[in-house]
Amino acid sequence: MPDGTPPLPNRTLKTPQALHAAGLLPAEALPGAEVVARRYSISVTPAVAALIDPADPADPIARQYIPDPAELVTAPHELADPTADAPFTPVTGVVHRYPDRALLKPLLACPVYCRFCFRREAVGPDGGLLSEAELDAALAWFARTPAVREAILTGGDPLMLSPRRLGEILRRLAALPHLDLLRIHSRVPVAAPGLVTEALAAALETGKPLYLCVHANHAREFSPAAVEALGRLHRAGVVLLGQSVLLRGVNDSVDALEGLFRSMLRARVKPYYLHQLDPAPGTARFAVPVEEGRALLRALRGRVTGLAWPTYVQERPAGGGKVPLGPEYSPNEG
Template sequence: ILSGGDPLLISPRRLDRVLGRLDAIGHVGVVRLHSRVPVADPGRVSPDLAATLRRADTAVWMSVHTNHPRELTQHAAAAIARLVDAGVPVVSQTVLLRGVNDDPAVLEALFRRLVRLRVKPYYLHHPDAAPGTAHFRLSLAEGQAIAGALRGRVSGLCQPTYVLDIPGGHGKVPVGPCHARRDPEGAGWTIADPAGGLHSYPDDAGPSECD
């Protein structure tokens, strides 16, 4: 993973050298680049840069960080198209932010637009507890409610995984709403549909991971 600063801020020639060194490592088969350049400075995504990311032996994936549909301007769409047309698979990552995109309708518009641009929404991040960002944070329960509302609004292709980066460097875990609950009697399950309706499912395959 090439991230934090932004790997697309270096020149295509220098990036080619970096990727060339990674190509030479036998066990490295996939490289993922994380960037806001396609939406923040789309002119930097030149045909030369897109060609640099198309490798013979290493699969290079691009993860575009975008948080609101207004970021997906005509110029951003053209930059993403240059990547996809060059054979670079593109996914997206979004941070759930109070006052920015903490609304199912806003996220729906963002994810639908991304899919139309041939970008798979990958992660919806619960905001980290970073200093100075308290005004952007919302509770996990609020985030789960928003993620659950998306389930009934958009197709599976538009659905990112709602994740929490566990403080202390313990990794990311899915924290989306659980739609299946074990019945107290142990004879089956109660399944919640996207509209909130509850349905019985007679199955006895084991305990629920959501319990």
């Protein structure tokens, strides 16, 4: 390009060298990023790359996806399995921590790999796709566990599956009479909106209530393409919820959170959860103390509509599930 700026990539960037060639990683950061890449996967889609300002060293989008050597430093409090998936896995691909709901992880591939991911030791490009036998066993577990009323597809990112494959899984779950709700957790609508085709939207029609939790952490992630993709899902009857992680340098200010929640609502996404960071190895640079998180939300009280208000939650240790963190509010305040 005439100004020397590298052209925007037309394919997913999966190596430090590709990030450097796209102008998203300076030359002096290459050696450190290459060491990180030997342990943790890298993936930055064209849609995400287009959101990054390479001239801003503190860009909140880049911070979420560009590797940093700090990822290789494990703090004393950090855990390889901070949500304790493993002890609550009755069969491969299923996590059952709550009496009335369970996770189904049909694959462990994502369109992008977040540098703060609590499953960062497990996810990667090889995908961890359940075999036919493993999927059958997982669905059989749901069939013989009538106490479970909600199936939550996560991973990895379930919207990375083909519409045919995803539709088949949803239909088999929807056919179980004791399942009332289906839920999908995904980054795809904001990170790879081109995957949200009419065929994918059609695959989500199951005859039972289906909720899609969209993971986004900054207002800029709601690009025109993302808003269009979410609109397609909305028109298909999918209820859209938003979940975010409170992250240092990404959304740890009142203005950033307000912008995020307002952007969600404009895209027909109801803010649902704001997560306290799970202590996965090498994620300490993203940590915001709970009291600071409470103060941020307290400052938003009355500044945004109640529709923009998520529940601030934290995973309890040893797989105890989520607990709300507040903030507490006195009716005499203000």
